[in-house]
Amino acid sequence: MAQSARPPAPEVRLAGGPLGRSRRETGEHTRLAFEHAAVGMAVLTPAGRFRQVNPALCGILGRPEKDLLGAPWQSVTHPDDVPRAEEAIRRLLSGETDSEILVKRGVHPDGKVVWVQDSLSVARDPGGHPRQLVVLVEDITEQRRAAEDLRLLEARFSTLFRNGPAALAMGTLCTGRILDVNDRWLELFGYRREEVIGRDVFELQLWADPGERPAVMDRLLREGIVRDVETRFRHRSGELRDALVSFVRTELPGEREPVSIVAILDVTERRRAEAELRESRERLAALSDRVVNLQETERREMARELHDQIGQFLTGLRFMIEAPRAGGREEMLSVLDELIGRVSDLSTNLRPPMLDELGLLPALLWQVERFEAQTGIQVDFRHANLDRRLAPRVEITAFRIVQEALTNVARHAGVTKARVEVWADAETLGARIEDEGRGFSVEDALARYSSGLAGMRERCRPLGGRLTIDSAPGSGTRLAMTLPLAAAAAVHGARAGA
Numbered sequence: 001m002a003q004s005a006r007p008p009a010p011e012v013r014l015a016g017g018p019l020g021r022s023r024r025e026t027g028e029h030t031r032l033a034f035e036h037a038a039v040g041m042a043v044l045t046p047a048g049r050f051r052q053v054n055p056a057l058c059g060i061l062g063r064p065e066k067d068l069l070g071a072p073w074q075s076v077t078h079p080d081d082v083p084r085a086e087e088a089i090r091r092l093l094s095g096e097t098d099s100e101i102l103v104k105r106g107v108h109p110d111g112k113v114v115w116v117q118d119s120l121s122v123a124r125d126p127g128g129h130p131r132q133l134v135v136l137v138e139d140i141t142e143q144r145r146a147a148e149d150l151r152l153l154e155a156r157f158s159t160l161f162r163n164g165p166a167a168l169a170m171g172t173l174c175t176g177r178i179l180d181v182n183d184r185w186l187e188l189f190g191y192r193r194e195e196v197i198g199r200d201v202f203e204l205q206l207w208a209d210p211g212e213r214p215a216v217m218d219r220l221l222r223e224g225i226v227r228d229v230e231t232r233f234r235h236r237s238g239e240l241r242d243a244l245v246s247f248v249r250t251e252l253p254g255e256r257e258p259v260s261i262v263a264i265l266d267v268t269e270r271r272r273a274e275a276e277l278r279e280s281r282e283r284l285a286a287l288s289d290r291v292v293n294l295q296e297t298e299r300r301e302m303a304r305e306l307h308d309q310i311g312q313f314l315t316g317l318r319f320m321i322e323a324p325r326a327g328g329r330e331e332m333l334s335v336l337d338e339l340i341g342r343v344s345d346l347s348t349n350l351r352p353p354m355l356d357e358l359g360l361l362p363a364l365l366w367q368v369e370r371f372e373a374q375t376g377i378q379v380d381f382r383h384a385n386l387d388r389r390l391a392p393r394v395e396i397t398a399f400r401i402v403q404e405a406l407t408n409v410a411r412h413a414g415v416t417k418a419r420v421e422v423w424a425d426a427e428t429l430g431a432r433i434e435d436e437g438r439g440f441s442v443e444d445a446l447a448r449y450s451s452g453l454a455g456m457r458e459r460c461r462p463l464g465g466r467l468t469i470d471s472a473p474g475s476g477t478r479l480a481m482t483l484p485l486a487a488a489a490a491v492h493g494a495r496a497g498a
Helices: 018-036 055-061 079-094 141-163 183-189 212-223 268-322 328-350 353-357 360-375 392-413 442-447 452-463 485-497
Strands: 040-044 050-053 099-107 113-124 130-139 167-172 178-181 225-234 240-250 259-266 378-384 417-424 428-435 466-471 477-484
Touching: 040 055, 055 099, 055 113, 055 130, 079 099, 079 113, 079 130, 113 141, 167 183, 183 259, 212 225, 212 240, 240 268, 268 328, 353 360, 353 392, 360 378, 360 392, 360 417, 392 417, 392 428, 392 452, 392 477, 442 452, 442 466, 452 466, 452 477, 477 485
Parallel strands: 378 417
Antiparallel strands: 040 050, 040 130, 099 113, 113 130, 167 178, 167 259, 225 240, 240 259, 417 428, 428 477, 466 477
16 A cells, blocks of 8 residues: 655654663564554544554554545544544543544545444643544454344344244253243243243143153254154143144353253144045945945845846747647736736836926926836925926935935835925925834945935035934934035036036
8 A cells, every 4th residue: 555655753752862772663563563453443533533543553544644634534424423423532532531432434545434423532732622532443244144034043143033923932952941932932832921921831731741852852962853753732721732742942142051942833723634534435435335336235135136027028939939728828928918017117116207308397207107006105295485496416315315215114114104395486495205114223324325315415415415314213204405506516517518
């Protein structure tokens, strides 16, 4: 760095030699210390202009010595910091204080800002008047940057700690003293902040199994972090909660022992939902088995019908053809007519054609009439608002449930009368089938795979419908069905669009 010429210091001549040499040597040492000091140094006039600067200060301010000498100190100070610096100098010059420490910003010629710490003192003449200001300048830019980074980190951690979704707590690792908790932690365990800060975590008995903690803490001491420990915690009320817990070991200023930061994620509802999902899958599997068994039962009955009735007629017809005899033609025609009737009955039982062609009400009227003719049981059939077509799945579901319910009446009720009511409104289709017969245990009936009741419930389920059964031995049976029309129409529309 270029150095401007400085006027020689006035030589002080003293009588004798040793004292004069001593003072000259001291002055030289002072000059060398000033020139080679690691910190910035400056001498200011009482008016605040640079009188002397050392190389370290030039480096801190990014200016050569020639630009600083004679310049006012305000020219290298950030404008926002000038008022504070002027006040500090005023106190020094007025005698209010002998020294000041000031943290402010210095400015390079290119506008770069550096943070400095100025240590100011005043030198006075024998009369006590200020003669000059001496300033020691330390570049603290990196310290300020580190301090700011630390402050931002602490602010972010504080925000995360206070507002994070997990329950968070800090405590001493060995003694278990609680240092801080967030609101989610207080909510999870049911305490107030003043009830837990400074308390021993063992006193609160938060762990459902206290024996788990020592092993976890040993791992934490060895490894520094322990992730996703599955455990259970106890709420203040005694309720047990499932949780995933992670631990981090750290050090905090002022704490003599390691500190653990504990993050607790309450997974009670998740575990409950998983259990319910497993149960639902098991129920679905069981219901699927029931449906398969019901289908197999229907197929066996159909096969038996084909074998026992249709097969017999066909066999008899074959014998008549192979061994014709007098009057055989009329007999064969009679067998064919009977065979056609049986096939028609089978076809109708599988799916009544009038259900597709005319709708639910005509199909139910036909079913009731046919049921009365076949069983001799009188049916009081009442209906309302069925003079319109509904979604095909609604119509076939309602028809099959009424058909199955009447079949159960004929097989099990032991009655001569039954009552059927079917109605519709803007949102639902409802049906009720009642008898005053023997009754039965609903629970036992539903437990049997071949139960028609289980099949009726399974018919309702895909449409979002509901089937309720009220019966007991000796108390008759009441079966009620509701089907939401909007949901069924949406299902039908989606399938038609596909």
